[in-house]
Amino acid sequence: MAHMCRQITGSAASCAGWVGLIVATATNDWVRTCDYTVTTCLRMDELGSRGLWAECVISPALYHCVALSQILTLPAYVQTSRALMICACLLGLPSMLLVLMSMPCVRLQNDTSAIKRLRARVGGVLFILIGVCGIISTVWFPIGAHHEEHLMAFGVSLYAGWVGSILCLLGGFVILCCRGTDPGIPSRDNSFYYSRQGGTATRQRVDSAHCW
Numbered sequence: 001m002a003h004m005c006r007q008i009t010g011s012a013a014s015c016a017g018w019v020g021l022i023v024a025t026a027t028n029d030w031v032r033t034c035d036y037t038v039t040t041c042l043r044m045d046e047l048g049s050r051g052l053w054a055e056c057v058i059s060p061a062l063y064h065c066v067a068l069s070q071i072l073t074l075p076a077y078v079q080t081s082r083a084l085m086i087c088a089c090l091l092g093l094p095s096m097l098l099v100l101m102s103m104p105c106v107r108l109q110n111d112t113s114a115i116k117r118l119r120a121r122v123g124g125v126l127f128i129l130i131g132v133c134g135i136i137s138t139v140w141f142p143i144g145a146h147h148e149e150h151l152m153a154f155g156v157s158l159y160a161g162w163v164g165s166i167l168c169l170l171g172g173f174v175i176l177c178c179r180g181t182d183p184g185i186p187s188r189d190n191s192f193y194y195s196r197q198g199g200t201a202t203r204q205r206v207d208s209a210h211c212w
Contacts, residue, residue: 021089030157
């Protein structure tokens with residue numbers, strides 16, 4: 001029971017982290033930048049917002065975005081962050097399927113506890129890889145933006161990426177720590193059956209070659 005609870009907890013945390021990374025990838029409020037000094041930008045109430053896909057100008061009377069479509073002219077930190085976040089989003093689906101198919105309540109044909117443990121470990125490793133990709137992207141992007149122009153504040157999308165990456169890392173480690181066996185799948189080597197012979201019940205080991 002404790003094994004199943006840990007696996008469900010790790011799966012839920014990893015799934016929530018994956019959703020957070022998808023939200024961070026799809027939105028453009030990663031960092032808030034300022035073309036002038038901080039005091040001037042606050043007085044003019046005009047900030048720039050930058051994400052993976054667009055640069056926006058934010059002011060009370062204007063919200064305008066320009067798509068970053070010139071891939072070859074983009075800075076290296078933007079291109080690398082894009083690639084890592086896209087990989088993290090794409091890896092989330094097979095990771096989630098592997099973890100769900102390793103649940104004790106899921107039964108597939110010719111399924112054994114060893115196969116379920118292998119699925120869980122592969123899914124956990126993939127979720128850890130997703131978290132690493134998210135951490136690298138969300139840390140490198142603000143550093144690159146600060147070197148290119150003045151960084152004023154972190155955006156909401158960046159916080160979503162940080163939280164999602166941490167949840168994927170924690171969920172992946174929890175899944176890897178689940179090494180319990182599935183009590184619903186008995187082992188043939190340790191199976192016994194009872195038979196009545198001469199009015200008394202005798203316990204006999206089931207031969208591995210016995211056909212049911």
